[in-house]
Each structure stands twice: as C-alpha cells, then as structure tokens.
Amino acid sequence: MSPGSTGFSPPRDAAVLIVDDAPDSLSALRSLMVDQGYQTFVANTGERALQLARRVHPDLILLDIVMPGMDGFETCRQLKAHPVTQRIPVIFMSARTETDDVVAGFDLGAVDYLRKPLRMPEVCARVRTQLSIRASSETQHEQAERLRAIVNSMAEGLLIIEANGRIQFTNPACDGYLGYAPDELAGRHIDDLLNPLVAQEYLEYFSRYAAHPETAHSHGTREVIIRHKQGKSVCMDLTLTPMFLRQPLFIGLLHDITHHKLSEDALQRAAMVDPLTKIANRRHFDSFLEKEWQRATRTGAPLSLVVLDVDHFKLYNDSLGHVAGDIGLQQVAQAIASHALRGTDLAARYGGEEFVLLFAETDAGAAAALAESVRAHIEALQLPHPKSPTSPWITVSIGVATMRPRQQDKIETLFVGADRAMYAAKEDGRNLVRVMQPGLVAISACAGSP
Numbered sequence: 001m002s003p004g005s006t007g008f009s010p011p012r013d014a015a016v017l018i019v020d021d022a023p024d025s026l027s028a029l030r031s032l033m034v035d036q037g038y039q040t041f042v043a044n045t046g047e048r049a050l051q052l053a054r055r056v057h058p059d060l061i062l063l064d065i066v067m068p069g070m071d072g073f074e075t076c077r078q079l080k081a082h083p084v085t086q087r088i089p090v091i092f093m094s095a096r097t098e099t100d101d102v103v104a105g106f107d108l109g110a111v112d113y114l115r116k117p118l119r120m121p122e123v124c125a126r127v128r129t130q131l132s133i134r135a136s137s138e139t140q141h142e143q144a145e146r147l148r149a150i151v152n153s154m155a156e157g158l159l160i161i162e163a164n165g166r167i168q169f170t171n172p173a174c175d176g177y178l179g180y181a182p183d184e185l186a187g188r189h190i191d192d193l194l195n196p197l198v199a200q201e202y203l204e205y206f207s208r209y210a211a212h213p214e215t216a217h218s219h220g221t222r223e224v225i226i227r228h229k230q231g232k233s234v235c236m237d238l239t240l241t242p243m244f245l246r247q248p249l250f251i252g253l254l255h256d257i258t259h260h261k262l263s264e265d266a267l268q269r270a271a272m273v274d275p276l277t278k279i280a281n282r283r284h285f286d287s288f289l290e291k292e293w294q295r296a297t298r299t300g301a302p303l304s305l306v307v308l309d310v311d312h313f314k315l316y317n318d319s320l321g322h323v324a325g326d327i328g329l330q331q332v333a334q335a336i337a338s339h340a341l342r343g344t345d346l347a348a349r350y351g352g353e354e355f356v357l358l359f360a361e362t363d364a365g366a367a368a369a370l371a372e373s374v375r376a377h378i379e380a381l382q383l384p385h386p387k388s389p390t391s392p393w394i395t396v397s398i399g400v401a402t403m404r405p406r407q408q409d410k411i412e413t414l415f416v417g418a419d420r421a422m423y424a425a426k427e428d429g430r431n432l433v434r435v436m437q438p439g440l441v442a443i444s445a446c447a448g449s450p
C-alpha cells in the first residue's frame with residue numbers, strides 16, 4: 001500500500017525515533033523507516049531516547065519495552081511527564097504480548113502496540129497512520145493555540161454563554177472590563193451582569209434558538225449597561241452570535257463604549273448650553289418647551305412662559321465696554337437660573353440680552369409672582385448701570401404669558417403673549433413685570449409693581 005492510500009498522508013519530513021537495545025532490530029527498523037522517506041533517529045537505551053527526544057522533537061517514537069536500565073514503560077512515563085515530549089505519540093514494540101502488558105502500555109499514553117517479531121509491512125502501516133493522525137492533531141493543536149492567543153490578547157471582551165444564561169467562558173479583556181479575576185465569571189449567570197429585563201430578553205432569544213437551531217440568526221449589536229463587579233455601570237456594545245457545539249451556545253463580544261459615551265454625553269451637554277452664561281441655550285429651551293407643551297396638552301395643566309430683556313443694555317455696553325457687558329449678562333443669567341427650581345422649570349438665554357423662563361404646572365398668578373421675584377433679585381444685585389435712564393443698576397423688563405394648551409393651540413401663541421407683555425413692560429417704563437391675560441391686554445403683575 002502506498003503512503004497515501006489510507007486517505008491520510010504523513011508529512012514528508014516526518015521524523016521517527018527508534019528505541020531498541022537489540023542492534024539487529026534497530027538497524028532493520030532504521031532501514032525500513034529511511035526507505036519510507038522518514039528522517040530517522042535511533043537510541044539503544046531509555047536515557048538516550050529521552051535526551052534525543054528533547055533535542056530533535058520526533059513526530060513518532062517506536063519504543064521497545066524490555067531494555068537494560070530504564071525500560072520502555074519508564075521511558076514512556078518520563079516522555080509523557082515532560083512538556084516538550086508529552087505530545088509525541090509512542091508506539092510500543094515488544095515480545096511481551098500479555099494483555100496486562102498491552103493495557104499497561106496504553107495506560108501510559110501509548111497510541112499503539114506492536115508485537116514482536118515485527119511484521120514490517122504492518123509496522124509501516126501503523127507508523128504511517130499514527131504520523132497522519134499526529135499531523136492532523138498537531139494542526140488542530142496549533143489552530144487551537146492560535147485561537148487561544150487571539151482570544152487572550154484581543155481588546156474586545158468575549159463571553160461564551162449557554163442557552164440557560166450560564167456563562168461558560170470569558171477572555172481576559174472581558175474580565176478586565178467587568179472587574180473580575182480570571183475564571184471568576186465562568187459559572188455565573190447573565191443576571192449577575194445585566195438588568196433583569198435585558199437578561200430576560202436575551203434568555204428568550206436563547207431559548208428560541210435552542211428550540212429551533214436551524215432558524216438561528218445573530219442577535220446583532222446593541223448597547224447595554226453592564227454591572228461592574230464593584231457595582232458601577234459600564235456602557236458596552238454587545239454582539240451576540242449563536243453557535244452549535246454539542247449544545248446551543250452564544251458568543252458575546254463586548255466593546256467598551258463608556259469613553260465614547262462620556263464624550264458623546266459631553267458633546268450633547270455642550271450643544272444644550274449657552275457658552276457665555278452656561279445656562280440652557282435656545283435650542284435646548286425649545287425642545288424642553290415642546291415636551292412640556294405636549295404634557296400640558298395631555299394633563300390640562302397651566303404652562304407659564306416668562307420673557308426677560310435687560311434694560312438699556314446697548315447703553316451698558318457703550319458706556320462700560322463689551323467685556324463688562326458679558327460679565328453683566330453672566331450675573332443676570334445666574335440670578336434668573338436660580339429661580340428655576342423644579343425639574344419642570346427651565347431658564348435659558350434666548351439670544352443677546354434676552355432670557356426666558358418656563359414654569360410648567362404654574363398658573364398666571366404664581367408665574368407673575370415668580371417673575372416679580374426675579375425682577376427684584378436682579379435689581380437687588382445692584383450691578384452699576386451709570387447711563388441707564390431707568391435705574392442706577394442693571395434692571396430687566398419682564399413679560400409673562402400663561403396657557404392651558406389644547407390640541408389646536410400653537411406654541412407661538414404663548415411666545416407672542418409673553419413678548420407682548422415684555423414690550424408692554426418696556427413701554428410702561430422698564431424694570432417691570434407685565435402679564436398677558438388671554439384675550440386681554442398686558443396688565444401689571446402684582447401689587448408691588450407700578
């Protein structure tokens with residue numbers, strides 16, 4: 001039979017070590033192996049065999065059992081105990097054909113047992129077969145090692161999860177991201193990492209796949225919040241892919257997006273804030289108002305809008321300079337923002353020297369009182385405004401409008417009302433609050449105002 005006829009073909013440069021104390025047997029085997037095209041090494045003692053094996057890493061060892069000194073069994077034991085030689089397949093050769101001997105050989109890790117006297121064609125066939133098995137098992141071993149190196153060094157976290165939610169394996173990146181020691185996560189449940197609702201959703205997907213593996217599809221990537229071992233939350237992208245290996249399994253890939261998320265949040269926050277005064281900007285105010293408007297439309301609660309404009313601010317800039325003007329605006333902004341106390345209140349710079357305040361669930365009377373306290377607060381700051389014909393200090397004119405919005409109403413109506421009231425306050429002498437009553441002209445806000 002030619003070397004390729006078994007369907008396996010051993011590598012051409014396979015190396016075989018023959019260990020036998022009988023010179024005739026050694027030389028016959030050597031010729032045979034050389035004829036087969038193998039690189040051949042010989043040793044006539046167990047000690048020499050160990051030495052050679054550690055040096056030349058043969059692909060196969062033909063090992064006689066009965067030898068003076070270290071016998072074949074002990075030699076095999078030592079080969080299997082050494083990391084460099086433990087994976088080398090050993091075929092025992094012996095005239096001892098008792099079952100116990102054969103079993104002892106296999107127990108020591110031998111892959112085959114040849115009875116002496118040797119029948120050379122059989123030796124060739126068995127050697128060829130073992131070399132082929134060795135070649136394919138080495139390829140598998142190398143592939144597994146390569147895979148292990150990739151999994152251990154990859155920056156993405158990797159988890160293997162069973163269909164019941166039990167974590168079977170995690171790589172070092174996953175352990176690192178989530179604060180666990182190596183192997184600590186194996187055996188835990190995904191409930192330990194995910195919030196119960198998300199975990200439940202994944203479990204349902206797992207059991208759907210487990211019931212019908214043929215319909216399996218990747219669960220795709222989604223953003224999840226994972227509990228770090230120390231209790232904090234980390235934001236990650238989780239990609240899940242099913243795999244069937246004797247049982248349904250799921251490969252989870254974790255990609256840390258906390259930093260990305262933080263900068264995204266920072267950008268989002270920055271896009272909502274007025275850079276000069278650090279209070280909300282117009283864009284943020286408009287979307288906030290839109291939400292509160294919708295809510296008020298549903299609940300029927302009153303919604304109050306307050307528009308504030310700094311009096312004679314052009315004169316302020318002209319007399320004290322633009323930088324002083326900026327500082328003045330910052331101080332006014334802080335005073336205004338300090339009156340937006342509830343989660344449903346919002347103060348914003350609407351543009352230039354104009355500010356707005358939204359008070360949800362606040363009727364006209366309460367909004368007028370709040371507006372009056374903002375006006376008084378700013379006046380009480382006593383920010384000098386030497387050229388103002390109204391007051392020696394910075395003052396503001398304020399308009400208030402209140403609506404209980406209905407489906408057919410428009411937000412502009414609220415704005416127009418508050419603007420009209422604010423212009424009425426300017427007309428009436430500035431440093432005043434005016435309230436726009438629906439269908440009425442602007443009226444003075446409270447008893448304290450002129």
Ligand SMILES: Nc1nc2c(ncn2[C@@H]2O[C@H](COP(=O)(O)OP(=O)(O)OP(=O)(O)O)[C@@H](O)[C@H]2O)c(=O)[nH]1
Pocket residue numbers: 276309310311312313314315317321322323324325326329351352353426430
């Ligand atoms: N320093 C500074 N000034 C600004 C800023 N934005 C707008 N202004 C100034 O605010 C002034 C607003 O002036 P006007 O709209 O004429 O009104 P006013 O002088 O406040 O007069 P009344 O509103 O009628 O009391 C302008 O001179 C703008 O240049 C800013 O960010 N910084």
